[in-house]
Amino acid sequence: MECYLDNSATTKCSQAATEKMVELLTKEFGNPSSMHEMGMIAENEVKAAAEKIASTLKVQPKEIYFTSGGTESNNLAILGVADAAKRRGMHVITSMIEHPSVANPFHVLEERGYEVTYLPVDEQGHITLSDLQNVIRDDTILVSLMYINNEIGAIEPISEIGNWLKANYPEVVFHVDAIQAYGKILIRPKKEGIDLLSVSGHKIHGPKGSGFLYIRDKIKIHPIIFGGGQQKGMRSGTENVPAIAGLGVAAQEIYEQFDEKIAHLYELRDYFISEVSKIDGVRVNGAADHSNAPHIVSVSTKGVRAEVLLHALEDKHIYVSAGSACSSNKPAVSATLKAIGLPNDLLDATVRFSFSVHTTKEELDYALSQMNQLIPMLQKYTRH
Amino acid sequence: MYQAFLIKYAEIAIKGKNRYLFEDALVKNININLKQVDGNFNVRKENGRVYVETEGDYDFDEVVEALSRVFGIVGICPVIMIEDTGFDDMAKAVIDHINEAYPDKHFTFKVDARRARKNYPMTSMEINAAIGERILEAFPETKVDVHHPQVMIHIEVRPLINIYSTEIPGPGGMPTGTAGKGMLLLSGGIDSPVAGYMVAKRGVSLEATYFHAPPYTSERAKQKVVDLAKKVARYAGPIKLNIVNFTDIQLYIYEKCPHEELTIIMRRYMMKIAEHFAKEDGCLGLITGESIGQVASQTMQSLLATNEVCELPVYRPLIAFDKNDIVAVSEKIDTYETSILPYEDCCTIFVAKHPVTKPNLERIKKSELALNEKIDALFEEAIASTEVVICKGE
Numbered sequence: 147m148e149c150y151l152d153n154s155a156t157t158k159c160s161q162a163a164t165e166k167m168v169e170l171l172t173k174e175f176g177n178p179s180s181m182h183e184m185g186m187i188a189e190n191e192v193k194a195a196a197e198k199i200a201s202t203l204k205v206q207p208k209e210i211y212f213t214s215g216g217t218e219s220n221n222l223a224i225l226g227v228a229d230a231a232k233r234r235g236m237h238v239i240t241s242m243i244e245h246p247s248v249a250n251p252f253h254v255l256e257e258r259g260y261e262v263t264y265l266p267v268d269e270q271g272h273i274t275l276s277d278l279q280n281v282i283r284d285d286t287i288l289v290s291l292m293y294i295n296n297e298i299g300a301i302e303p304i305s306e307i308g309n310w311l312k313a314n315y316p317e318v319v320f321h322v323d324a325i326q327a328y329g330k331i332l333i334r335p336k337k338e339g340i341d342l343l344s345v346s347g348h349k350i351h352g353p354k355g356s357g358f359l360y361i362r363d364k365i366k367i368h369p370i371i372f373g374g375g376q377q378k379g380m381r382s383g384t385e386n387v388p389a390i391a392g393l394g395v396a397a398q399e400i401y402e403q404f405d406e407k408i409a410h411l412y413e414l415r416d417y418f419i420s421e422v423s424k425i426d427g428v429r430v431n432g433a434a435d436h437s438n439a440p441h442i443v444s445v446s447t448k449g450v451r452a453e454v455l456l457h458a459l460e461d462k463h464i465y466v467s468a469g470s471a472c473s474s475n476k477p478a479v480s481a482t483l484k485a486i487g488l489p490n491d492l493l494d495a496t497v498r499f500s501f502s503v504h505t506t507k508e509e510l511d512y513a514l515s516q517m518n519q520l521i522p523m524l525q526k527y528t529r530h
Numbered sequence: 531m532y533q534a535f536l537i538k539y540a541e542i543a544i545k546g547k548n549r550y551l552f553e554d555a556l557v558k559n560i561n562i563n564l565k566q567v568d569g570n571f572n573v574r575k576e577n578g579r580v581y582v583e584t585e586g587d588y589d590f591d592e593v594v595e596a597l598s599r600v601f602g603i604v605g606i607c608p609v610i611m612i613e614d615t616g617f618d619d620m621a622k623a624v625i626d627h628i629n630e631a632y633p634d635k636h637f638t639f640k641v642d643a644r645r646a647r648k649n650y651p652m653t654s655m656e657i658n659a660a661i662g663e664r665i666l667e668a669f670p671e672t673k674v675d676v677h678h679p680q681v682m683i684h685i686e687v688r689p690l691i692n693i694y695s696t697e698i699p700g701p702g703g704m705p706t707g708t709a710g711k712g713m714l715l716l717s718g719g720i721d722s723p724v725a726g727y728m729v730a731k732r733g734v735s736l737e738a739t740y741f742h743a744p745p746y747t748s749e750r751a752k753q754k755v756v757d758l759a760k761k762v763a764r765y766a767g768p769i770k771l772n773i774v775n776f777t778d779i780q781l782y783i784y785e786k787c788p789h790e791e792l793t794i795i796m797r798r799y800m801m802k803i804a805e806h807f808a809k810e811d812g813c814l815g816l817i818t819g820e821s822i823g824q825v826a827s828q829t830m831q832s833l834l835a836t837n838e839v840c841e842l843p844v845y846r847p848l849i850a851f852d853k854n855d856i857v858a859v860s861e862k863i864d865t866y867e868t869s870i871l872p873y874e875d876c877c878t879i880f881v882a883k884h885p886v887t888k889p890n891l892e893r894i895k896k897s898e899l900a901l902n903e904k905i906d907a908l909f910e911e912a913i914a915s916t917e918v919v920i921c922k923g924e
Binding site: 453454455456457458459460461524527 | 744745746747748749781784785880
C-alpha cells in the first residue's frame with residue numbers, strides 16, 4: 147500500500163486542473179498580452195481563474211494577483227508593504243513560528259533598518275491578541291501572521307486580531323500567510339480585517355509554480371519584480387496561464403462540499419491522534435480540538451530520530467515530513483517546535499503527518515500498524 | 531587560434547623501456563577526455579612529445595579543462611603551427627601571436643629557439659636575436675630580460691614551426707591505468723573522494739565500496755555518494771561502486787558490544803567487507819581518507835586496530851594532511867559542495883558520546899567474541915545483497 151501523508155509539503159494535482167493545464171499548454175497557448183484572438187482567449191482564462199478564486203474568498207477578482215507561489219506572495223506582501231509605508235514608520239510585527247518565506251523577508255527588513263518584533267506563542271502554538279496589543283506602536287506599519295502553522299497545525303486567532311487592528315490601528319496593514327489554511331478553513335478577508343492574503347496552488351491540488359496574493363483594494367504596496375507591467379504593474383512577467391487556470395480550477399474544487407470534507411478530515415485526524423498516542427513514547431504536539439487544523443498532526447517519538455522514522459516509514463511506502471522539512475532538506479532545529487517549548491530531546495524526534503481529502507482511514511490504519519511495529523524496534527537502538 | 535596543444539609530461543620520460551606503455555596510456559586517456567568536447571582532435575606522439583592537434587572550430591577553455599583532468603600531464607602549451615615559408619613569415623606569426631595573446635605590452639621577454647631540424651639556415655642563437663629584434667620593433671613597450679623574463683617565447687623548428695609562450699599546469703601524476711587497481715572506502719564525507727583522487731593520480735584505477743544503513747541513512751545519502759564517485763571518475767575513469775547494506779551488522783554490534791567501541795568494531799568490519807570485494811576484483815590495496823587524529827577512530831591506536839583485520843596494504847594518502855589542505859583539494863576537484871550536503875552517514879548514527887580514542891586491540895578482539903553467533907551469516911548476507919553501480923565521469 148502506498149500512503150502519502152505529506153500533503154502539507156505538496157499535493158497531487160487534481161485531474162480537472164491537469165486537464166485544463168494540458169489544454170492551455172498545447173492548444174490555447176497564447177500570451178494574454180498579445181493583441182490577437184489567441185491572446186484574448188488566454189487573458190480570459192486568467193480572468194476566469196481570478197473570478198473563481200475571488201468567489202471563494204468573497205472578494206473582487208481585481209484584488210487577486212497571481213504569483214509563482216506562496217514564497218513569492220509572502221515576499222511581495224512583506225517587502226512591498228514595508229517599502230510603500232516606510233515614511234509612516236519602520237516597525238513591523240510577525241511571530242516566532244512563521245515559515246521561512248515570511249521569516250526571511252523579515253530578516254531582510256532588519257538588515258534594511260526596520261525594527262521587527264516577533265510575537266511568542268503558547269504551548270499549543272497559538273498567538274494571543276494581548277501579546278500583539280502589548281507591542282504595537284504608532285510607527286507600526288505591518289503585522290504579518292500565519293493562519294495555520296505548517297508544522298503543528300495551530301490555527302491562529304486571525305479574525306480577532308484583524309478586527310481589533312481595523313478598529314484601533316486602521317493604518318496598519320495586516321498580512322496573513324494562508325498557505326496551509328486556504329482550502330482548510332473558510333476565509334473572509336473583508337470580515338476578518340485581512341488586507342493581504344498569501345496562497346499557494348500546489349498545497350490545494352493545484353500545480354506547483356502557482357499562487358496568488360490577495361491585495362485589498364486601496365492597499366499601498368510596491369512591486370518587487372519589474373518588467374512589462376503585467377497585472378497592473380504589480381507583478382510583471384508573462385502570466386503563467388496554464389498554472390493560473392489550474393489554480394483556478396483547484397481553488398473552486400477545494401471549496402466544493404467544503405463542510406463534508408472538513409468533517410471528514412477532522413474525523414481522520416481525531417482517529418489518528420487517538421491511535422498514535424497509544425504507542426509508547428509518542429506524543430502529539432498542538433491542540434487536539436478545532437483550534438488546530440484538520441489536516442496536520444505533529445508527532446514526537448521519544449528515542450527515535452525523525453529522519454530515521456521517516457526513512458523507516460518510507461521503506462513501507464509511507465511518506466511523511468521530518469519536523470518542518472517542507473521546503474529544504476537541511477536539518478535545522480525548528481523554530482516552531484522550540485517556540486512551543488518542546489523538550490530538547492524531542493526537537494529532532496518530530497515528524498509531521500498531513501492529510502488531504504483523498505486520505506482514507508485504511509491508509510491511516512496501515513500507517514498506524516507499521517508504526518506500532520517500527521517504533522519499539524527503533525527505540526531499542528539509540529545514540530548514547 | 532591555436533592549432534595544437536603540446537602536452538608536457540615529466541615522470542613518464544624517465545621510465546626506460548616501459549616508456550611507451552605510459553605514453554600510450556596517456557594518449558588513450560587524452561582521447562577519452564576529449565570525447566566530451568565538441569570538435570575534431572588528433573592526438574599523436576612525435577619524438578618524445580604528445581600533441582593534440584585541432585581541426586576546425588573548438589572551445590579553447592573546454593579543451594584545456596578536459597586536458598587538465600588527465601593524470602600524467604604536467605603542462606599544456608597552446609601552440610601555433612606554421613609551415614616553414616621563410617624567416618619573415620615566422621617573425622610575423624610571432625608578432626601576431628604576441629599582439630593577440632598580450633593586450634598589455636608592458637612586459638619583459640626572452641626568445642628561446644630550438645632546432646630539431648638542424649638544416650635550418652639560421653642557428654638557434656641567430657633566431658633568438660633576430661626574432662627579439664622584430665618584437666622590440668613592433669612593440670617598443672616590451673623589454674628583453676634573459677634572466678627572469680615575464681614571457682618566454684618558444685620557437686621550435688620541427689617539420690612545422692611551433693610557436694608557444696604559455697604553459698597551463700596539468701594535474702601531474704601518472705596516466706590512469708598504469709599502476710593497478712585499488713579499492714576506495716568511499717563515504718559521503720570530504721576526505722575519501724580526495725583520497726581516491728590522490729591515489730588515482732599515481733595511475734591507479736579505482737573501485738569503491740560504500741556502506742549505507744537504511745533507515746538510518748537515506749536514499750539521498752546514497753545518491754550523494756554515487757554523485758561523488760562520478761566526480762572522482764572525471765579524473766580516475768569509471769568506478770565500480772559497491773553499495774553494501776550495513777544496517778544489520780551495525781545493529782548487531784550495537785546490541786552485543788560496548789558502545790564506546792562501536793565505531794572501531796564497525797570500521798573493522800567495513801575493512802573486512804571492502805577487502806573481500808577488493809580481492810574478488812583483483813585490487814592490490816585498500817584506500818581510505820583517514821588522517822591521524824582527525825576523529826576518535828583515526829588516532830594511531832585506532833588505525834592500528836582497524837588495520838589489523840586487513841591482509842592487503844591500506845593506502846592512506848591523507849594521513850598527514852590537515853583538514854584545510856584536504857578541503858582545498860576537494861574544492862579543486864569539485865567534490866566539496868557535494869560532500870558537505872547534510873545527510874547522515876552510517877559512521878555517525880550510533881556514535882557514542884565518548885568513544886574510545888585509544889582502543890586496546892586485545893580488548894577489542896575480546897569484545898568481538900560476543901558477535902560469534904551471527905556475524906558470519908550477517909557478513910555473507912551483506913556481501914550477497916550488495917548493489918553495484920558503475921559511476922562514469924560526466
